[in-house]
Amino acid sequence: MVLSFVLLDGLTSSIASAQGSGPSMPFASAPSSSCRPSAIRETASTNQRSYGPGTIVKMTASIRNTSHRACRVIVGGTSPSFSVTNSSGAKVWGTCNADVPPETCPLYLIDLNLKPGHTYSKTESWDQLSGTPSTPASAGVYKLTTNFNGVAGHASTSFKLTSASLATTLTVTQVDSGRQYTLHLGDHLVVRLTGPSIYTWTASQSSNQAILQRTTSSSGSTSITSFVAEANGDVKVTATDNPNCYPQCLPPSRLFELTVSVVG
Secondary structure (H helix, E strand, O other), X not given: OEEEEEEEOOEEEEEEEOOOOOOOOOOOOOOOOEOOHHHEEEEEEEOOOEEOOOOOEEEEEEEEEOOOXXXXXXXXXXXXXXXXXXXXXXXXXXOOOOOOOOOOOOOOEEEEEEOOOOEEEEEEEEOOEEOOOOEEXXXXXXXXXXXXXXXXXXXXXXEEEOOHHHOOEXXXXXXXXXXXXXXXXXXXXXXXXXXXXXXXXXXOEEOOOOOEEEEEOOOEOEEEEEEEEOOOEEEEEEEEEEEOOOOOOOOOOEEEEEEEEEEO
């Protein structure tokens, strides 16, 4: 028995046929011609170029129809396969149980009708753990290889894992308000704010947790908040120092603000 899934213009239907079990259902709106190898461009990518310890590595495999007409491609349902190898070429993680990358792991088939310029993608995540029992992968340069069963060739890209020893910690106080800082992926930021006991600092906040993630926080006349740089981008870090009698009393609040750029 052959089991396949058809994805046509957002409509997914399963089609199963077996010899002697009645007429099979045709691919009614699928194009008659299969995609030529030259019409399909396969790519592999990661959401960052460098990752600090424990940061999730998000990987994407894609195929794109680069021709000027729709065509049909059939891929394994559990493909694309993802394989991560170290600088020595040894496999440290993968999505399929095969010994030699690029692996293919088709358990069923997907029949894709790719329109001109359209892309089919799949994303996987790696927690930087390798082996059995699982242990953290060491710092270094790694290679991601992806492969679609039914598509000729494979795609690859490189990324880096950094060690904790390479990460730095930047500590700022209220006198640094208004300044701009640059952090690298995996670096830590500690915001330590102090003031008179009649005031209370709120815990500092990041305008984008995906870029600069808050890990610990406290509020009070002394507020200490820690962040870790997780992705490339620019964020604002803010906190407010309010009088304890606010809003009944008139002493003004104070605003703390930093601009932080995270780079790979």
